[in-house]
Amino acid sequence: MKFVKRVITIIILIVIVLNAKNIAKCFYPLKYSSYIKEYSQRYDLDPYMVMAIIRTESGFKENVRSNKNAIGLMQITPDTAQWAAQKMKIDNFNEDMLDDPEFNIKMGCWYINDLKSEFNNNMNLVLAAYNGGRGNVKKWLSNLNHSYDGKNLDYIPFKETDKYVKKVKVSYKVYKYLY
Template sequence: MHHVRYSKIKIALLIAFLLLVIAVLINNIAKIIFPLKYTDLIVKYSNENKIDPYLVFAIIKAESGFDPNARSHKNAIGLMQITEKTGKWGAESLNIKDFKTSDLYDPEINIKIGCWYINTLLKEFNNNEDLAIAAYNGGSGNVNSWLKDSKYSSSGADLDKIPFKETERYLKRVKNYRAIYKKIYE
């Protein structure tokens, strides 16, 4: 009788150990898939702009997968995929001297301008993060026109529907990535 109980205890301990190993592996794999790269820069510039650093991590993950040399088919550049126009506007607003478009490949300049731009969009859209994220991808002009169109916004303050599938998917992806970052690292 003791032998059977002893075997059950051994099996229970083995199962508990295996579950612990699996939990540790899953957490480590999650940290590889959702890394905290450029943390000092992201924390610095997200704090300066009063935005959640996890939102910045999520946007960088969605935009470039943390590749500082990324360049899109629309010529968006760097970690946060900043366009030349937005880069020049941000550099001027932030008093970045002698700015060149190629400076957007520099992680610090890219993150500094990207965080400023997120903050600018949040101000434009009354701190509505969904609208700011949609505008980051689809353009603030488009988001503003969608808000005025009853096909997309019944209230004029929120979007019921996003007509650009890419922007709709982008918003969901960034929100999911942010939730995952918070779950892993908070």
């Protein structure tokens, strides 16, 4: 009887190991992949990074609002969206447009690309700015307590932003591994 239980346990473990990637894909989905691919390509972004950001921001829930009023998949605030819409030359922008997954991904990718330009493609800075604000990142870079060289962040004083950057980077690695 003990032998049979051990054999069954070993078989179950083998099945789990062989299906680990498929199980993990349930937690790291490829939703909206056509939009992500299109706008990642248009704005010169790694699509796995965009997926990691969406997973971290909204868990791929399209009609979600944060307690800070950030909207949609990529959790864009109305103020940022208004500014981005002007820069993107989008006429008749209104906040409801952020509930549309394609529009939200398009604007989010544009915004990430804008941050990439500002922060010399340094994705740690881009992620910190996406979450904590570009103005804060600039202040942190000019403070020796946060940046030893003025080009990289050695310490992020906002715990939420520090956790966010780490979480997105882990999700990014998982997406790259799985897909």
